[in-house]
Amino acid sequence: MQSSTSRYLAITVRYGLLVILAAAVIYPIVWVFLGSLKSQESFYTNPWGLPDQFHWEVYKIIFVDFHLQINVWNSLYISVISTLIIIMLSTMAAYGLIRLKWKGSKMVLGVILLGIMIPVHSTLIPIYLDLQAFNNYVDTRILLMLPYIAFGIPTSILILSGYYATISKDMEEAAVIDGSSIIGCFFKIIFPISMPAIATVAILSFIHSWNELLYALIFLRKTETQTLPVALLQFMGFYSTDWAQVLAAITVAMLPGVVIYMFLQNYIVQGITAGAVKG
Known part of the structure; x- marks a missing residue:
């Protein structure tokens, strides 16, 4: 009792x-x-x-008068493209470093993971000065994607390498015996069964690109190329602020993150904790 x-x-x-x-x-x-x-x-x-x-008319105001849909599209475009590139590069890099045994692979992995220790915004000024050489791409969305991708890859490789280490090699060995190539093993076996870790990488990369402000504020000065976090600043007046419009714009900005975490939170937990079960 x-x-x-x-x-x-x-x-x-x-x-x-x-x-x-x-x-x-x-x-x-x-x-x-x-x-x-x-x-x-x-x-x-x-x-x-x-x-x-x-x-409810406040939402009509922010989209009609402030053209917020342009900034939403810019954020969506940058976040989706950056996320896809990060997934493509980090999955293949983690596979080559973890599943394929070659001399120096651990050292290369360690060097890549050192990127996690670098504060993202501490490199803002040198990166901006270096990228000024690409005059045709200054103040464009492509230029902003480069630091997002560069800083997203180390964390993504960390998550994927922990997950790849838990996958048994029996399926790969059987596929090689049947005549499959290394690329075939990756795309037919490893990639499909790594969806929890890949989903985690996709979610974290998308949210980071969607919410990032400082790089977007410095790199994008034209209204037609600015992302949603930068556009939120235009709702703050010097002498007065319409807080209904500010909060409406913030609601639009946080909606994707809320929806993603609501429906895909299990993938996040699964992907991050997968490497912890390895003995």
Whole structure:
């Protein structure tokens, strides 16, 4: 009887803590969304309460008057292309470093993983000065993708190498006996069964590219090429700010991240923790 009571108490405490944690995470998101539907007067008089009236027209304003759809498209374009390139390069690099045994592979892996230790924005000025040599690509989305890809690859290789190390070599050996090449083993065996780790890499790379501000602020000065985080700055006035418009734009900016984590969180946990089970 005492054991049953203790177990029930433990479960109650556990779920109670989870509910509190969930509320702490969800409340800011809900507050931002509800704040975007308030009038300016309602926001200042009752910032923490529900809107007296739902002003949905604010979303029409930010897309029609501020042309936010251009910035959304720029962020989507840069994030998707950067993510695809990171996946392509990091999966093949991790396969060559982990699954193929060759002299110096561990040293090369260690050098690549040193990139994780470099603070991303500490390299902003030298990278910007170096890339100025490409005059035809200055202030373009292609130029911004280069640092995103460069800094995304080490972390991606770390995640993928941990996952690749847990995969048995029996399937590869059987495929080689049947006449399959190294490239065939990679695309037919390793790549399909590595989807949890690849999904993790894709999610983390996309979110980083989508949310990054400082590189985008320095590299992109034209309105038609700016990403969504940079565009959010235009809603902040020097003397006054329409907080409904600011919060509406923030809601649009955080929507992809919320949706991705909501539906693909299991892949993130699976991919990151896969390497930890290796003895």
